[in-house]
Amino acid sequence: MADFWHTLVTQRGDLLTALGQHLILSVVSLLIALMIAIPLAIWVIPKPKTANVFLQIAGVLQTIPSLALLGMLIPLVGIGSVPAVISLVVYALLPIFQNTYTGLTEIDPSLEEAATAFGMTRWEKLHKVELPLAWPMILSGVRTALVMIIGTATLAALIGAGGLGTFILLGINRNNNTMTLIGALASALLAIILSFALREIKQIRLKPLLITVAIAVLGGGGFGIYKLVQPQPVSITIAGKLGSEPEILINMYRDLIEADNPNVKVTLKPNFGQTSFLFSALKSKQITLYPEFTGTVLESLVDKPKQQATSANGIYRQAKKALQQQDQLSLLPPLKYNNTYALVVTRAFAEKYHVRSISDLAKVSNQINAGFDLEFLDRTDGYKGIQKRYGLNFKTQSMSADLRYEALHEGKVNVTDGYSTDSQIRQYDLVVLKDDRHLFPTYQGAPLMRTTTAKAHPEIVRSLKRLQNKISAADMQEMNYQVNVQKKSAAKVAHHYLVAHHLLGGER
Incomplete structure (x- = not known):
């Protein structure tokens, strides 16, 4: 109580x-x-x-x-x-x-x-x-x-x-x-x-x-x-996908924009939905921008290039070019960390079966009961890619992304998908399996907005570019841990990071 x-x-x-x-x-x-x-x-x-x-x-x-x-x-x-x-x-x-x-x-x-x-x-x-x-x-x-x-x-x-x-x-x-x-x-x-x-x-x-x-x-x-009919101030709407990480990022976007542009009114829509929902909302002008990942752009949002880049910078450039040509959208410079997909197991499972990489799962495939979220099950850089590149086929079930770690911790599944910056990896002392055949591309977060908006409001673009190459994977996992486990406000966690790294002045 x-x-x-x-x-x-x-x-x-x-x-x-x-x-x-x-x-x-x-x-x-x-x-x-x-x-x-x-x-x-x-x-x-x-x-x-x-x-x-x-x-x-x-x-x-x-x-x-x-x-x-x-x-x-x-x-x-x-x-x-x-x-x-x-x-x-x-x-x-x-x-x-x-x-x-x-x-x-x-x-x-x-x-x-x-x-x-x-x-x-x-x-x-x-x-x-x-x-x-x-x-x-x-x-x-x-x-x-x-x-x-x-x-x-x-x-x-x-x-x-x-x-x-x-x-x-x-x-x-x-x-x-x-x-x-x-x-x-x-x-x-x-x-x-x-x-x-x-x-x-x-x-x-x-x-x-x-x-x-x-x-x-x-x-x-x-x-x-x-x-x-009343004159309105410049108003932008920033949305985020489900989860603590997008909520932290959109709060950072808001703080930076409002600090540099007092005449801009920012409205946040956290937990707005899955990737396809936000992408549709951006193109239909229901939102102004949202944080997207470079790997997601190439895998899910644009026509795949004939030869996909492998370096982080190459992936970003391909994603930026494809978005501009296909949908007239601008992908701004990305953050530092790589929040790539990962297969995750408990430490007890890894030690019992001597599993350290995704390839190692082949020797225990008949013991695997995996729980994946629907998006991962249907993606070519998800389970479909694992089947093709690793030649693995094992028992799977779909479940909400929000529940998969709890199911893993409680032993209802023994393998699940995750992201490298998820706080639950630290919370439950889980093991991330090495992607030894390099299936998962680089996923760097970057603000995505319509090109017309970027041209009309260069001051907003300048504010967002202050996050370029900032936030390490350790920083992001720690912030996720503070929100998910320590129950801190995403807005306060985001603001504290900006102040501590001299991107903003003054604590709230």
């Missing part, structure tokens, strides 16, 4: 931000679903066959796994809030549509006849008789949809939309159960509070409620337009 309260107090600012993002995503999605489902249900009342078709479609949409739906939307609308809202709306349609249709079609026919006898028009019957009578049923569907939206919205963090899922992902990534628990509890509490508030709305008349909602929507739209 002491750790819980300490984390809650120290992370309260981030928690409130995530809570606000989660609330906005949920409310906006619910309002859009209401505006689609309720009018549609009213329209199909005289058309039961059409209503049945819509019910079937809504039911099928709800069976699509949320991660799959997000993945299908990314090529169409990019990443961030838009695909998250679309997904949440899709899942909210069925309960609202179904309850509205059921509530309106199960009204006592004698009441309908009485309304007709009084000479009411179709519209008058709807808003004076039918909707008020169906309101409790409609509201029940809305409450169901809201709870579903709030729970599903935690996945929005996987595509850079923020929310309480960020806390859950960070907790898993850093093996911090307290952060995961705080994110889950906050999400559950939000669902309970909003569901209770909706239950109390049963006592409110429908017409005043609809007027209030309309005023809120119009007011929000007006405020948005006002913000758009």
Whole structure:
């Protein structure tokens, strides 16, 4: 409990931000679903066959796994809030549509006849008789949809939309159960509070409620337009992949840029997602820059050169040239350390089977139960490359990158993939196997941004270039250890390094 309260107090600012993002995503999605489902249900009342078709479609949409739906939307609308809202709306349609249709079609026919006898028009019957009578049923569907939206919205963090899922992902990534628990509890509490508030709305008349909602929507739209027409300072968004290392780097980028350029407003989006998500977001102008690795560029993001360089400088130059020609992106000068892929085993396993290199695994391949993350399994410089260059085939299973070290430590797997600067290597006293056939290319981190942005803001480029050839592998592993194991803030760790190495003046 002491750790819980300490984390809650120290992370309260981030928690409130995530809570606000989660609330906005949920409310906006619910309002859009209401505006689609309720009018549609009213329209199909005289058309039961059409209503049945819509019910079937809504039911099928709800069976699509949320991660799959997000993945299908990314090529169409990019990443961030838009695909998250679309997904949440899709899942909210069925309960609202179904309850509205059921509530309106199960009204006592004698009441309908009485309304007709009084000479009411179709519209008058709807808003004076039918909707008020169906309101409790409609509201029940809305409450169901809201709870579903709030729970599903935690996945929005996987595509850079923020929310309480960020806390859950960070907790898993850093093996911090307290952060995961705080994110889950906050999400559950939000669902309970909003569901209770909706239950109390049963006592409110429908017409005043609809007027209030309309005023809120119009007011929000007006405020948005006002913000758009106001002159804005230079604003850039820096995103990072999942994990402590990208978060440390983007905090360094922010500190350097803001120190040199007080008129620039920097927004950070840590734990934004995997490589493909960030690359798509950069090209679609949803983010301004993010830290990428030279080896990843050549292996995953551009067409491979016919003859790939082997030196660190050669790999950087090839990656820089290919990005510029293919996507008009600028890869700035890299950091010093090489955060390459690695196969990792426990010290006990290495000593028992006398394993020191990847080639040594051939003599114990029938004893291997490997756990790799999905990206490593599918990469030519990952398990596919190991199969081809080393001639190795052994039992593998896919698992979240955040959980693979814990699985190795607990003996659930005996080989896993990692990166040379991972803090868990030091934390669990693991052994990195030598890449004796030189499969893994050099992976030096470097800021990646659009060329148009680099040309428009040379002052930002100058600030970022101050990190050129800085940060050794030992430095990076130590900083990762401080964040993941010692639970220090990534922002403070990054700032301390910059000050200690005379890249910034003054401690926070």
